[in-house]
Amino acid sequence: MPSAPLPNNSAVYEKLHHKSQRSWTKQVFLPIPGVPKRHLRVLAPNLPSLRQLQGKLPKPMGRKRTLILICFACMAMVMTVMLFSRNVGTPEWPESWPPGDPSTLVFKREDLQRIWKWEIASGHYPSRRSIPKMIGLTSPPYNPGLPTKQRNLPPSRYRPPPSVVTPNTDTDTMGVGSKRVYLDIQSVPPNVAYPPRPVSGSVADMDVIMKHCDFSGNKYVRDCLEVLRLGGGLDNGQRTRRGKMDDWKYIYMEQSNATVEVPSESSEDDETHPYPVRRPLAPGEADAAEDPDGGLSKKRGVEWEPQLVLPFPLKHTPNAALLSPCDPENPRLFHMFWTGPFTDKPYLALLSFLYTQNTGIHLEEWPADSSVCRPEFWLWINPGPAAAIPNPNALNDMFEQLKLSPWASPFLHPRFKDVIKFKLWNTTEQLDGIPEIKNEWRILQDSLFNSGGYVISVKHEDESSTNETSTKKADEDDIINRTGSTSASAYDRMSVILSDMARFVLCHRFGGIYLDADTILLRDWEELWGWKGAFAYRWSRLEKYNTAVLRMNKGSALGSFLFRTALKNGLDFHPMTVSRYTADAHIEGLLLRLPDALFDSAWLNTEYYQRDRPPQPYFVDFADFFDTPQQSSAAPQSLGFNGFFKGAYSYHFHNFWWKPFDPTRNWPDLGPRFVVGERMARAALEGKNVTFSSAIAEDLKNTEAEETVESDKRDLDWSAVLKRTFESYIRSERPNLYGEWLRW
Known part of the structure; x- marks a missing residue:
């Protein structure tokens, strides 16, 4: 098995690629008066290194050497002051270094602010995560997606005036929405053989999911799946006592009987816009107004985009207050x-x-008054x-x-x-x-x-x-x-x-x-x-998107x-x-990067991560789904569907379009209702050219009699077990995941 590549920031890497050698200078950080949280970096002579060097130089150069070193130190200090003094008194926008891919940004800061505010006002940001300081908001936007919370604001004399831009901190949103009630989801006796369906209108708190599942926070996929199972009520009848698990509740209901009205943020906002934007500084308010797009790196060779035209924000309506079960703005x-x-x-x-x-196919007819x-x-x-x-x-x-x-x-x-x-x-x-x-x-x-x-x-x-x-x-x-x-x-x-x-x-x-x-x-x-909100998921260990699962709202500002x-x-x-x-525009929060544990639980293992505590099943390669290793080939038939990444919402097997799920039964096995298609597929595997009409007239009794256990693969792979599980549901030989039988 190949070993994992060494990370660039590891101590081992430094030992292999860097010599142990002391520098002639060292960095000294001095506080800057009147500028909190900022320090001036000064390069000062490293005396131990100079003493070490002194013993290696010829004796006759003593006085000249000392003079040269003093001059060198003075020049270093002057250069340091000239390099860093330009930052004093300016907004603390992050620099665009180290250099990497060229910028893709084509929108000004004012448009980025409007995009953020449109999405928040429409209820598409039901999160407590802060808005990046690079967006430059001057006040917290009202957020109908968050419950109303009492805010303990300092006295007005300690708060900056609303017209002053304070870009040195992130901006939090102000919740003005409905109360959340977190659910304890469990089956009700005697129906404990199958998990219950999720409550209609329930919502997943992505902040809680990120807390327990984010790879950046050193969270394991295995632990994340346990939280998803228990919080979603998927372990009923097989739950092991774990103590109080209120922190694992991630599904809630919004309690409300009406739409949430977002109050006006300021009477000074431009009323020609359907949502508030940052009020520019009036002449005379500052001696020298900073660049409104300072800190943003525009794409080379193109002009800024004209002001983005957006419709009025949507009115956020909690699911409990909808007139019908389906939200017309959220199909x-x-x-x-x-x-x-x-x-x-x-x-x-x-x-x-x-x-x-x-889907309701377990019902004879979909009820008109269904919730x-x-x-x-x-x-x-x-x-x-x-x-x-x-x-x-x-x-x-x-x-x-x-x-x-x-x-x-x-x-x-x-x-x-x-x-x-x-x-x-x-x-x-x-x-x-x-x-x-x-x-x-x-x-x-x-x-x-x-x-x-x-x-x-x-x-x-x-x-x-x-x-x-x-x-x-x-x-x-x-x-x-x-x-x-x-x-x-x-x-x-x-x-x-x-x-x-x-x-x-x-x-x-x-x-x-x-x-x-x-x-x-x-x-x-x-x-x-x-x-x-909108979401995709994480590209394995990288802080990038994988859009194999993508959620976006219709006609959104994003x-x-x-x-x-x-x-x-x-x-x-x-x-x-x-x-x-999204990174260049600082709007990654509007397209949430969910942990891949939710949709792609094997990915980290296939890239040599978290193999000390892998989830079940343990795949070291995506091909293991189709060709399960012999040492673990008892698991698919023993555990079945319930043993396959239980808690995850989906599984992504990453291509393999040419690899059949079930090589020994590589045809749709859905029972007598669909026997024509089955006959055609089986004949094609045998190299026969069977037409649709001839397949209808074909009698399958002889073919069915020839099937024996000996002709099947002894140890079925995970892909074959899942395929046969789903097919048996269509044949009405077993219920679905939630204990519901298909009705024809």
Whole structure:
């Protein structure tokens, strides 16, 4: 097993790469009168080093050496004062050093303030985390997403006037919202065999989750999953006494009977704006007003964006006060993007949705007065290569192909029509539906496939000559015309790049949560829907985003910022680039970076982290999901679905599109209702060409009689166990995660 690379800041690294040698000078920090929390750094002679040097120099140079060293020390002090004195009396904006990636910022500080205030006023920031000082807010914004809290403010004579900018500290928001009641979720006897469904309208407190799960705070995935299990009531009937666990309660209800009205912040605010902005300093208020955008690093070669046009903020309405179970401003839509032939990958994602979410298929009919907001799964199909333009009959062709696909046709059954919907993806139509870029994106249409600065150029047919087409290399044609990934070497990179952009387009246009197609849902997401902020999750050990799970609000200020910024940066939506967008603008708090334990519990282990206390199951490689190591291959069948990262909301198996979940039964095994598709898939594995009509007429009795235990794999892998678990629910042979039986 390869060893983990040494971190750059480790003591071992320093020993290997740095010699032990004393410096001639040392740093001395002197306080600056009148400037609290600031010190002047002065380089002073290091006397022990000088004495050591004195013994090594020739004796005749004694007096000259002393004079030279004194001059050197004086020059060092003068240079230090000249270098650092420019910071005295100026705002304490962080410098943009050390140098790294070039800045992506195109918005001024005033627009960044307006974005923050719009999101907070709309209830999209139900968090107690502070607003960064670089935003430069002068007073705490009212926050309807936080409960009202008594504030003990100092006397007015000790507070700075509201017109004075005090950028040296972060800014807290002022809660003016409803009271929170944290829930103790447990099954009620005698129904203790299965966990209860989450309470309708409940909300996950992300501050509590970050407290117990944040990798930056040295929190283990294993411990995080325990908090998620117990706080979510998933361990009922199997709970071990742990003492008082009030600190682990992370799900709450908002108590309110009306919408939360956000009071006006100041009568001096500009009333032409639908939300307050920072009042600029009037002439004469200061001898020399500082640069309003001081400390911000603008993208080179572009002008500042004009003032961002935003609608009025939304009125935050607690879930308990909604007129209907579903919030019209917060639709419960799962989005997924797929290119090429339908395979077992989106098949299993849809099955996991039916197995875990409150879709109502366990009821004969969805009640009109239900208190539950029914989620929907929108699967967006790009029928051809990512760069192709759909033909006029693309929608009809798409449904015809879905009907003939054994993996897709089961979800066209009328029982699922209200919760699973197939949508046709059209890049032009989707980009035209984004008002922030619809008039400008065509300038970049030849370089739309931009991922992390790596651009795949796609020429139009009328721009490329016949000679150029004939001289293209076969592998280049493959990249352009590929539809799906058939192996690690034949990877559909174009579709992956397109999906990087599609997730932001779909969430900004329609709202909801985007999921990568290599995602399996593991529990009900009710309380995640209740939390109205935007989120993605952490890129393993790095403080970057992974947007395999992305939640954004429809038509939000955050979305407007991202699309305008992306337009000026080549429409690059790679998660690493999006991380730069938010970091350069100091708005990372508006797109919360959740711990990967919630959605990607194996990631840290696969990168050699936390292997001293791994979660269950213990994967050292993502391939272990498909090929479980022999030493731990008893766990999948012994523990089943309940032993698979219990507490996490989903699992991300990171590609492996070409690897079947269940090699020995690589077909949809959903029972007599869908036997036609099963017959077609099994015949295809045998190399037979079976048409739809012949499969209907085929009698499967002989085929079923041939199946024996000996023909199956002895130790099933985790991927096979999960697939067979979901399929048995559709066959009505077992209940779902919450003890509900599917009714046909």
